[in-house]
Amino acid sequence: MLDPLIIVIALACGMASRAAGLPALIGYLAAGFLLHELDIGGGGILATLSEIGITLLLFTIGLKLNPRDLLRTHIWGTTVAHMAAMQLFFLGVFYLADALIPGLTIDFTAGLVGAFALTFSSTVFVIQVMQERGEMASRHARLAIGILIIQDLAAVIFLGFSAGKVPGPEALLLLLLLPLRGLILRLLTLSGHGELFTLFGLTLALGGAGLFEATGIKGDLGALIIGAVLAGHQKAKELSRNLLQFKDLFLVCFFLSIGLEGWPQREMILLAAVLGVLALVKPPLYFLLMTRLHTPPRTALLASLPLTNYSEFGLIVVAIAASAGWMDAQWSAAISLAIAISFIIASPLNRMAHVLYRRWHRQLQGFETEVVRAAYPDTRDVRVIVLGMGNIGTGAYEAMAERFGEAVLGVDDNDRKLAQHQRARRRVVAADASDPDFWQRIDLDGVELIMLALTNHEENKLVGKLLGDLGYQGRIAAVVRFSEEAEELESAGISAFNLYAQAGSGFAAHAAAQLGQ
Structure with a gap:
């Protein structure tokens, strides 16, 4: 024993x-x-x-x-x-x-x-x-x-x-x-x-x-x-x-x-x-x-x-x-x-x-190779950026693309997802949202909105802090799952969308539409 x-x-x-x-x-x-x-x-x-x-x-x-x-x-x-x-x-x-x-x-x-x-x-x-x-x-x-x-x-x-x-x-x-x-x-x-x-x-x-x-x-x-x-x-x-x-x-x-x-x-x-x-x-x-x-x-x-x-x-x-x-x-x-x-x-x-x-x-x-430099994504003329192109991010991208067209840029670090979005002719690039080198290649003065659809609270905080350090003055919105996460992001100046809290109202709207009301 x-x-x-x-x-x-x-x-x-x-x-x-x-x-x-x-x-x-x-x-x-x-x-x-x-x-x-x-x-x-x-x-x-x-x-x-x-x-x-x-x-x-x-x-x-x-x-x-x-x-x-x-x-x-x-x-x-x-x-x-x-x-x-x-x-x-x-x-x-x-x-x-x-x-x-x-x-x-x-x-x-x-x-x-x-x-x-x-x-x-x-x-x-x-x-x-x-x-x-x-x-x-x-x-x-x-x-x-x-x-x-x-x-x-x-x-x-x-x-x-x-x-x-x-x-x-x-x-x-x-x-x-x-x-x-x-x-x-x-x-x-x-x-x-x-x-x-x-x-x-x-x-x-x-x-x-x-x-x-x-x-x-x-x-x-x-x-x-x-x-x-x-x-x-x-x-x-x-x-x-x-x-x-x-x-x-x-x-x-x-x-x-x-x-x-x-x-x-x-x-x-x-x-x-x-x-x-x-x-x-x-x-x-x-x-x-x-x-x-x-x-x-x-x-x-x-x-x-x-x-x-x-x-x-x-x-x-x-x-x-x-x-x-x-x-x-x-x-x-x-x-x-x-x-x-x-x-x-x-x-x-x-x-x-x-x-x-x-x-x-x-x-x-100085250790960067020419192969890496040649793979830099095209980030010109961007007004809206969606970080995380999963189900939530893809829905946000489609909604924003109806208004801003090619000025919307999706960002994801998953090669499989990237290939799927490129086949669907979405403007999506492979990058790490927490990489300062990626953000320095973007004209942040022209970006009006950055949407954090990462669903990882720690990563949302990391990206929000990085953007603040880089002097970004536009708006930031993030998806959260819990009220305490929303409070923490709101205190940092990031608009938080509580996925679970809003799911009920979204479901009700969908059901009402089926009734023709």
């Missing part, structure tokens, strides 16, 4: 970490070390729950796979080149550490696996940063997450080989999963949206892992494959959201188990401190690779800075390698300390991301 004190200590440490502006992950790692000092063990149930967390992590990664996005050169090219360079860099670091730190011995296999583990960046950290800034839908967020997914795939391949198993001939039967995709998705649809739907998802992840294990293939790899088979469907996206909390909760047990193994030797603690600081080497190389592969400098900077850290997936790689006897178990504790230090360094750096871009704007623009 899991000791309730473990839950209380994990919660307290996680809350303290979040209050300090750091990811809760650091608190969970600290809780594990504290529990070790208190001589409180987790028993077999903690190990079981941590294994479930890893399985769900891989399953949800599979659900989000989109080969079309991942095959873009600036995503896979940046990832592969960066991982190769970091592998060589950290191998060099371990070679020097072995020579300079008395009492430290790092054999080649341990160094190779340790360097590989340090090439990853944290998905948890990146998502937290983007959510807090209201930038999850931005181009730089999609770029960073695409890089993380490819890194995770590299880790999964490693996990698959680490099992050392030879699949039996019955593994060929797993190919039947492909034609069964339609049936599984139909069953997911029939299961609704509640607890039955979530239970079905857990069954697919855990049952699928067991199925692959029975054929001689590592179960974690099987969970990812099953997730990938379902990827691209709307139900797969919904399932990923439903399982998110379960995955995060079970992964807490994994982080606790790392600390429960105890502190590494003094030499390894020193090495961990050095490695934590060396995370600062990552973002300059990311930025250089991204810009060389025709990523705009601002997008490259804002995608690079959240990657200034090491990954919880690196911990999983080290734990698996330690269990296989390839490296000492204390490497897990050392890497966990390096991760914590990298998070502490990266947190204030990311809070200053937009400030850093504005401060070094001129110098960073």
